[in-house]
Amino acid sequence: MSRFSVAPEVFERFPEYLVIAILVDDFVNADELGRARELLAESIRLVVERLGTGDPKEFPAIAVWRQTFRRLGWSASTYQSSVEALLRRTLKGNPPPSINPAVDLVNAASLRFLVPIGAHDVDTAPAGLVVRASRPGDRFLPLGDAETEAPEPGEIVYAHGDEVRTRRWVWRQSRLGLVTPATRRLFVPIDAFVGVTEPAAREAADWLAEQFRTVLAARVTCRTVDRQHPTVEFGR
DSSP: OOOEEHHHHHHHHHEEEEEEEEEEESSSSOOTOOHHHHHHHHHHHHHHHHHSSOGGGGGGHHHHHHEEEEEEETOOTTTTOOOHHHHHHHHHTOOOOOOOOHHHHHHHHHHHHHBBBBEEEGGGGOOEEEEEEEEEEOOOOOOOOOOBBBOOOTOEEEEETEEEETTTTTEOOOSSTTOOOOOOSSSEEEEEETTTTHHHHHHHHHHHHHHHHHOOOOOOEEEOSSSSOOOOEEOO
């Protein structure tokens, strides 16, 4: 994948939206010292210490996504942003397990900075990814062995062609493009809103870039996609 973009219809409704797009390249998804697992455990401990007695929906970083989902007609209780779901499970004593180093680092950053962060195997999306409104013919393969779903008309999705990789913007990711120990190129989008979660997203990007370089010895490229710059191209 060398291209990532956000379609005009998304910015028309949400001009304050932006994505910090990270390409992680030339790495082996293994961590013999277990540093990624340690960083995930550290993030879990920090978020429980900091937020354990609070109500997630009252946190500004969570509330902005609940408000956004409501604007789109989605129940904020039924459809929780990935970061809210991750935070709620963690505060209830069911934190994310260690999966593999790259995924552990992404989950650690999402909890630490309270921003939704995706993880996509680049080699499964040679045509690139786009955030756009869903259209007829789109299909979504949920995790596990659940049957193919068709997104609602006009639903904001991450897509590769007609393959929907993330439904309802930052709600649920497809089993297509999952990051595995065999992944060698990784695309990591951090979704944010100017004036609310942009500072946290930039901190998360800096932190993740450092960890990808030090823990996985990866080559890392970061770009910002916003209304003025809706498309980025990554070189190989």
